[in-house]
Amino acid sequence: MKIHNPFRTALVATLGVGLGLLIINGAQTLSTVILYIGTALFLSLGLDPLVSFLERRGLPRWAAVLITILAVLSIFAAIVLIVLPVVVDQISQLVSQITPFVIDGQGTIESLKQWMSTTFPNLAVDDVFAYLTNWMASGDWQRSVAAWTESIGQGVLVVGGAVFAGLFGSIIVLVLTIYLTASTPSLKRSVYQLMPASRRERFMDIADQITDSVGHYVMGQVSLGIINGILSAIFLSIIHAPFTAVLAVIAFFFSLIPLVGTLTGSTIIVLACLLPGVGSPGTALAAAIWYLIYMQVEAYFIAPRIMSRAVAVPGAVVVIAALSGGALLGLLGALIAIPVAASFLIIYRQVLIPRMNER
Template sequence: MRRKNDTAKTATPTHTATTPMPRSVASLARTNPFMLGLMGALGVLVALVIGGIVDQLATVLVYIGVAIFLALGLDPIVSFIERKLPRPAAVAIVVAAVVLAFVGILLAIVPILVEQISNLIEDGPKMVQDFMASAWFKDVSEQFGSTFDDAAQGVLSFIQDPGNILNISGGVFAVGAGIASGFTGVTIVLILTLYFMASLRSMKKVAARFVPAYQRDTFSGLLEDVSGAVGRYVMGQASLALVNGILSLIFLSIIQAPVPALLALIAFIGSMIPLVGTLAASIINSLICLIVSPVTALIAIIYYLIYMQIEAYVLSPRIMSKAVAVPGALVVIAAVAGGALGGILGALVAIPVAASIIIIVQKVVFPAQDRKKTPPAVTAP
């Protein structure tokens, strides 16, 4: 009996109702409201700092996103060349082709654009005088009286005033600064695209390392499906945009539209955004054709209406047959949301992002829901 009592005395003591327990965070917050308020204020401050950083880096994040999707779009070309050559040689060939294409676009567009702007500034007054001497202007002046003629004379006086020309040139300089900033962004995206394209496989391996080992195979398969589908989508949309740009260049040159190379570039960039972009670029190009004559603009409108029908019912089903089908409503919503967040680049990235989300839903969410054939068992209390 005594040995049992000794054993009980030497046993490890346990907490009883009178033994004080360590104070938890909740009890500390209840006893010290100041600490709770301080921690909440610090959390809000950290959130504001992170939001400000993201806002400042929004353009950079858009550049990175565009570069990643372009790299995914060029990866099928690299894989095709890799069947006959080593991957470094395939990457080098694609890099050289992309750089040459970019330099060719610059050499084709920039001199023509500068020349056209200079001619517009020099020939602006003469164009207004010729317009006022036309039969159409005289007929309109006779119908609307001296009000229309006074307005035209005011426009002519404004153009002929050197001070106003200086103001216009200041606006032109601002536009030129915007164009230079755009070219800088394109250059950054091009450099990032080439880097991501060369290191795409290593990037996928590093991304898989963040996933637990027992889920890496599933994650790697899903990542390959997403990257392959996005690459096919980007390549298909770029092919449609290239067709639209080449046909626009040929047609606009035939009808003698102003700056056909620039208008073809607008058509190419617009076609990268399906539905919304093609329509917007067609409207812009048709309005610019009004500089030549209303007949030229009408011909351009008819051409783009016919082309959009051919693209929707002939070209797009053939080129985009292997790509992910994105519903039209989702395309419009993604394009508008991407444009609001990141401008033109954001709209370009938004559609592949929507395609990626669709793939994840089809590959992960739907199968997980399909496996739930019976409701979960309810345990009795």
């Protein structure tokens, strides 16, 4: 190819590369905002089937959206009120057990020396404690304590900042979700108007299938989580498992994760039933048998009926999509990746394959 004006070609190429870099930097800068919008859109599509159900019962759109949002917030508030007192109680128990050792420091050291002398009779316990005492009195110990304290302070600041950012992001996502859920029909019409009139009807059909599939998928996963959480609470109460409410909430949240969520949550619950002092091997065995049976019932009876209106995604695609989404956006990406994969499958089956068959 002959270049008639090298300067102009180089200038256009440089401007093109600069524009591309500018777009990439802008996308990186706005990544958090894009994540908020994507999360809110995903949640609004998930709530749309429930809103549509209420609309078919005669409620106006705004009332259906208000009832749906209040119901979701009530469920999460109830979960927080269930988990928070238990966590506070366990922390207070831990503090109450540690406090006597901190107050009676000398007695604790003497008890430790006596235990070590009994357990390790060949060990020179006095020499070991003398070495530790000299090391603690040296400058190395003081520098280590100072560095450790500084690290703890920085960690507290980082955790506090992350908690504040999480709360701020949750409020933004909530507001966006309410807005998008209330204005879903108008947003759809606006997007549909961008397509040529000759292709608009076909585009509307495929777009409605995609949004309905995402909505049914989200509602299906939530339904599976609720069923697992309720049944776990009942069964764990029967076998007197420790922290029943917390473990039921764990079962609910992990059931929201596709493919491996129920297995992971069940493993955590069984291990929690083995905790010394609060659990027992018999309780853990009973929980393991229960979850093995439940996972089979969920896989072959419950999930197919709940997910019958969502697009069926092959298992290999589910694994690949979940791993890719998790690598990009963490847990949220793993959750969103499955509906996105289902959307691509719809486009593949109803757009790409028919076009290839026409050639």
